[in-house]
Amino acid sequence: MTDVLDAPTSPLGKPIKRTEDPRFITGEGRYLDDIKLQSMAHMAILRSPYAHANIRSVDVSAARTMPGVLAVFVGADIPYNPLPMAWPAGGSAGIQNNVNTPRILATDSVKWTGEGVAAVVAETEAQAYDALEAIAVDWEPLPAVVDAEKAIAPGATQLHENAPNNVVFEWNVGDKAGTDAAIDGAEVVVRQRIVNQRLIPNPMETRGDIGWYNPGTDEYTIWMSSQTPHIQRLLVGIFTMGIPEHKLRCISPDVGGAFGTKIFCYADMALTLFASKELGGRPVKWVEGRRENYQSTIHGRDHITYLEIAGTRDGEVTGLRVKTLANLGGRLSTIGPGIPTTLYARVLSGCYKIPNVYAEVTGVYTNTTFVDAYRGAGRPEATYVIERAMDLFAAEIGMDRAELRRRNFIPPDQFPYENPSGLGTASGGAKIYIDSGNYEPAMDKALATVGYKDLAAKKAEARGRGKLLGLGLSTYIEVCGVAPSKWIGAVGEGWGAAMWESSNIKVHLTGKVVITMGTQPQGQGHETTYAQVIADQLGIPMDDVIVQHSDTQGTPFGYGSYGSRTSSVGMTAAIKAAEKIKAKAARYAAHMLEANVEDIEIVGAEYRVKGSPDKKKTFQEIAFALDLAFDAPEGMEPYLDETAYYDTPNCTWPFGTHIAVVEIDEETGVVDLVRYVAVDDVGNKINPMIVDGQLHGGIVQGVGQALWEGAVYSDDGQLLSGSMLDYALPKASRLPTLELDETVTPSPVNPLGVKGVGEAGAIASTAAVSNAVIDALSGLGVRHLDMPYTSQKIWSTIQSAKGGQA
C-alpha cells in the first residue's frame, strides 16, 4: 500500500474557521455553571480569614438549623486522604521533600487565608452562603510569613513540623565545581537579585464541580472545569478518596480558560462527591466565586533569584550560576515542586551555548495560596532570568544586546544540543536534547521589522516629546510537547506519571468518523484542529469528522492538555490511529477488488489498484462494507475502529525573538507599550489563525506581568489584591496591535512537524517588556527594576534617579 495525499483539498495548514464557535457566539456553550441536574443541591465553603491559625473548635450547630440547609461538614467528617503530591522535586533521586498537601477541609490548623474549613450544602446557593455565616470557629491566630526569604530566616514562624525552616526541598542541577571555577576565573561577573512576582492566573471562568454519587450502582460522576479529566480519576478517585478508576467518571464540559490552573486536584472535587454520597445521591454543585478563586485556586511564579553571569570582555558568556527561592504557598499543590525544578532550572541557559551552568532551588512554605503551573510554568521564569542576565551582561561590557545574543546562540550546526543545566541528565539512554533551531534568522527578522538600527534616533525623537523610549529583546526557546515517558521516569524528578497520549478513531457505516482522545481543550480549538489533521489523513471532508473529548467514559486514557503537548503528542497519536484505519481499509479494499494489498494505493479517500485507475473503492464504500461485514474475509474483524497510544521520543523546541518598545512619560511614570514585534518558530502550523490567536493571548498575559499584574499580601497574610478590582489585568485600551511574523523550522520529532504554541507568547513577552522598560530608564543609571512597572514605581524610580524626593 502506498499513500498519496491529495494535498490541494486538504484542510491541513489552512486558517479554517473553528467548528466549536457557533455554540459560543450564540450563547449555547455549556460551561460547568450552566449545568442543572435534577434535585441538585448547592455547596458553599467556609474559608479561613487568617493566614495562619490553629482551629480550636468549629461549631456548626446553628448553621444546621438554617433554612434550606441539608448538611454541614467539617474536616473531621471527611474520611479521605490529604490531596496527592504527584511531583516532588527530584523525589526518586533521593531529594528530601517535606510534603504537606491540603486536606479536603482543614482539621487542626490553616496555613493561608482561604483554606477551606467547613462546607454547607443547601437547597439553593444563597441559602448555603447564608448558613456559612452561622458557623462559629474558635481561632487561635498565629504569626504569619508571606515572603520566601523571611520564611527561611532564623526565628521565622514555622508552618509545618516536618519542614524545618519552612523548607520544602533543596535541589540543584548542573556542574557546581565547573561553574564555580568559571565564575571565579572570569573577566567579568555581573550579579543581580531579581524577583519574578506572584501572579493570579485569572481564567475568565472560575473553577467548579458537580459531584454525583449513584447509590444504585455505587458509582461516582463528577463534572468539573478541568484540563485533566483522566488524571483526576487517579488523583481524586484512587489517591484521595480510595475509589478505583472504574467507579469514577470525570467529565469536563466547555472550559472557560484554564492556563494551567485547572490541571490540578483540588479539595472541592472530593468534597462535592462526598456531599452527594452523604445526601443519598443528590448531585451537589459548587462554583467558585472570583474572590474565592483568588485564594483557593493556584497562583503562579513567585521566585526570588540571585543570578550571576560571567564571561569575557568581548562577549563570550562562560558561566551562569543561579540561586532561586520558590515560594510554594502554605501547602503544596499537585505538582508545585516540579515547576521550579525540572521545568525551570533545566532550561535556564535558554538558546545560548553557555558551557557552565549551575542552579540551586529551594522550595519554601509561606502563609499564602499554593503556587503551581501557570501558562509557561517554569519556562517564563527561566526566560526572565537568562534574558535579564544577558542584558545586564551586555550593559556591563558595553556591547550591543543583539550582538551579545548573536555571539552566544547555540549555532545551527550544533544540534542536537544537550544543555549543561541538566536536560540530558538521565540514566538508561532516555536523555532529551534540543533537537533543532536556527536562532539568528528569527532575531534578524524581528530587528529589521522594529527598525533596531534607528533606535538612537527614535529615542531622541521621543525625548523631544517628554518620553523615555526603550526597546527590549527576548530571544527565547521553549520546551513543548512534554514529554518522553522514559525521560520523565528516568530523570529522577519524581513525576508520578507517564506522558504518552492516545486517540481512537471509529468509522461509522455512513463513513462519518468519530475521533476521541485523551487530551482536553480549554479554548485552543481542538475540535477544529483534530478534525483538520484527521480529514487530511483520511482524505475526507472535515464535516465528516466528529471530535469528541473530555469525558472519561468514551475517550481513551490520556494525560491531558498542558505543556503545549496536544498538537505534538496528542495529534501524533491521532495520526497513528488514522494510519491503522487506512491499513485495515486498504486490506479490505484489496479483498473487495481482488488485488494484493501491496498493489493498493490511497489517493485522498480512494483506494485504487495501481495501474488500473478504474478499479477502486471509496473510503465510504469500504466503511459501509466493513460495518456490515457480509463479505469479510476469514480472520478480518468487522468495523473500522482503531486506537493508538503514542509516546514522543523527544520534546519539541519552539524559539523566536520578541521585541517590545515602550515609552515612559517622565512626568507621570506611565509606561505605554507602543510596539510589539514577535517572530516565532513553532514549526509547521495546523491552523495558522489559531496559532496567531494563541500567541496573542500568551503575549498579553506576559505583558500583564511586566506592566500591571502582581499578587500582593500584607505582612500578616491578607491577600490585598483580593479581587479583580485590586488586581490589574490587561485591558484592550492599554495594548498596541501586536506584529507577528515567523520563521518555520519543522520539528523533526513528529510527523506533522509541529512544536506547540500555547505557552510561547507568555514565555517570551515578560522579559521583552521588562528589558524595554529598563532600557528606557538606563539613561538615568537604572540597571534593574523588579516588576510590575506601575506608574507609581516608575515615577519614584525616575525621581530618585534624578535625586528628587521619591
Add this chain to the structure above:
Amino acid sequence: MGEHISLTVNGAVRELDVEPRRLLVQAIREDLDLTGTHVGCDTSQCGACTVHVDGKAIKSCTMLAVQADGADVKTIEGMANGDALHPLQTAFWEKHGLQCGFCTPGMIMAAADLLANDADPSDEAIRHAIEGNICRCTGYQNIVIAVRAAAAAMRDGAGAPAGA
C-alpha cells in the same frame, strides 16, 4: 416568594417572582435558563455578564432583577435572527475573536452598543468601548479586528437582525 416582576427578554414577555436581592444576571441565568450570559467576577469588573437593558449595554451583575421590572432585556441568545447570525457573531467567528468563548457573549453585547452609536469606530474607540470587558485568552487583538469587520459589514448593509 419575593417580588413579582415582568420584563421583555429577547422579545418575549417573562413573569418572575424573585427575591429582592436577586441580581439580574441570576434571574437571566437561573430563572430564565439563558446561560449564554456569564458570571466572571463578583466586583463588576469583567463584563462577562453584559446584556442590553432598554437598548444600552449594562453589566447584569450590577443590577437587581427588580430594577429591571418593565424593562426590555436582550441577551446573546437574542442576537441572531433565526439562523441568521448578527454581523458581530459572524465577525467573531470569521476573525477568530474568541478562544474559550467565556467572555464572548459579553464582548458581543458591549460591541453591539458601540456600533449602535458609532458606525465606523476607530481601533482606539473599539478598544475603549470594550475596556470594561476582560478577555484572558485572545489578547483582544482579534476581537478588535472582528468588531471592525462587523462595523464594515453593517455599513455595507449586512442586516443587524431585528432591533439590534
